[in-house]
Amino acid sequence: MNNNSHSIRTPMSRVRGLGAARSGTDHFWKSRVTAVANVILTVPFVVIVMMLAKADYAGAMKIVGHPLAAILLMAFITSAAIHMRLGMQVIIEDYVHSEGTKIVLLMFNTFFAVAIALASAYAILRIGFAG
Amino acid sequence: MARTGPAERPLSPHLQIYKMTITMMMSIVHRITGAALFFGTLLLVIALLALASGKTSYAMVQAIYGSIFGKLVLFGYTWALFHHMLGGIRHFVWDTAAGLDRETRFKLAWATLVGSLGLTVAAWFFYLMG
Numbered sequence: 001m002n003n004n005s006h007s008i009r010t011p012m013s014r015v016r017g018l019g020a021a022r023s024g025t026d027h028f029w030k031s032r033v034t035a036v037a038n039v040i041l042t043v044p045f046v047v048i049v050m051m052l053a054k055a056d057y058a059g060a061m062k063i064v065g066h067p068l069a070a071i072l073l074m075a076f077i078t079s080a081a082i083h084m085r086l087g088m089q090v091i092i093e094d095y096v097h098s099e100g101t102k103i104v105l106l107m108f109n110t111f112f113a114v115a116i117a118l119a120s121a122y123a124i125l126r127i128g129f130a131g
Numbered sequence: 132m133a134r135t136g137p138a139e140r141p142l143s144p145h146l147q148i149y150k151m152t153i154t155m156m157m158s159i160v161h162r163i164t165g166a167a168l169f170f171g172t173l174l175l176v177i178a179l180l181a182l183a184s185g186k187t188s189y190a191m192v193q194a195i196y197g198s199i200f201g202k203l204v205l206f207g208y209t210w211a212l213f214h215h216m217l218g219g220i221r222h223f224v225w226d227t228a229a230g231l232d233r234e235t236r237f238k239l240a241w242a243t244l245v246g247s248l249g250l251t252v253a254a255w256f257f258y259l260m261g
Contacts, residue, residue: 032226035219042216050258052178057186064182077175084169091166116172123179130183 027086034083041076048073061127070128077120085113157240161218164211171208209254214247 018024048069052060063069088109096102149155174196181192195201221239224230230239 032223035223039216039220042212046212046254050254050261053258054261057182057189060182060189064179073179077172080168080172084165084172087165088169091162112169116176119176120179123176123183126183127179 027089031083031086034079034086037079038076038083041072041079044069044072045076061130064124064127065130067128070124074121074124078117081113081117085109088113152237153240153244154236157218157221157243160244161215164215164218167207167211168215171211174205174208206251206255210247210251213250213254214243217243217246217250 016024048063051063055063064073089106092102092105092109096105178192178196181188196205221230221243224239230236
């Protein structure tokens with residue numbers, strides 16, 4: 001935070017506090033919000049997976065098809081998908097220095113996270129409505 | 132003028148010159164487990180899509196996931212999940228500006244490692260015995 005008279009940052013830019021990327025603490029905050037959700041949702045997730053590991057096909061359909069399990073699973077996967085997209089973005093930005101490759105990888109990162117969330121939600125809803 | 136040849140000034144030292152500490156190790160492992168979990172979500176999506184597709188495809192997934200190799204991968208996934216979770220909780224502590232002194236840092240790092248291994252073994256113990 002340079003306050004001397006030689007800074008080319010305007011007073012408005014300092015007050016807004018958004019920095020050069022224009023996003024401020026947005027990335028940090030979203031990663032923390034999803035991290036808290038992930039910790040909470042990991043408990044039911046592990047319980048559901050352990051129940052699934054013991055079940056046959058019909059039992060598994062019943063477990064995942066239960067409204068509570070279905071909603072908790074979708075919540076966990078949605079939160080995890082947002083969180084992992086943010087995390088992988090930082091990994092790419094840290095290690096990939098060629099501008100073109102970096103932009104392509106950042107795009108694929110978003111595509112992958114969205115695909116994971118959508119495919120899981122589709123599967124879970126289909127299982128839920130099949131019963 | 133463009134510089135040619137190596138820099139004639141001291142360059143900042145990189146990782147290999149430092150003695151490895153448990154906090155360094157846990158920082159690296161936090162990133163590695165995060166990346167592993169990123170790709171590990173595929174395991175979950177595949178299982179859910181197979182279940183949604185029907186009995187035959189789910190039986191196939193059950194056979195692969197239930198094999199020795201499948202179980203090893205799932206055991207690794209379990210550990211990565213718990214380790215990244217506890218590492219994240221450690222970051223929540225640091226976010227409040229607490230626990231940053233040398234002794235607490237080291238304690239938290241060891242707690243992350245021991246805790247993640249403990250939770251993983253406990254989860255698999257419950258699965259195998261329950």
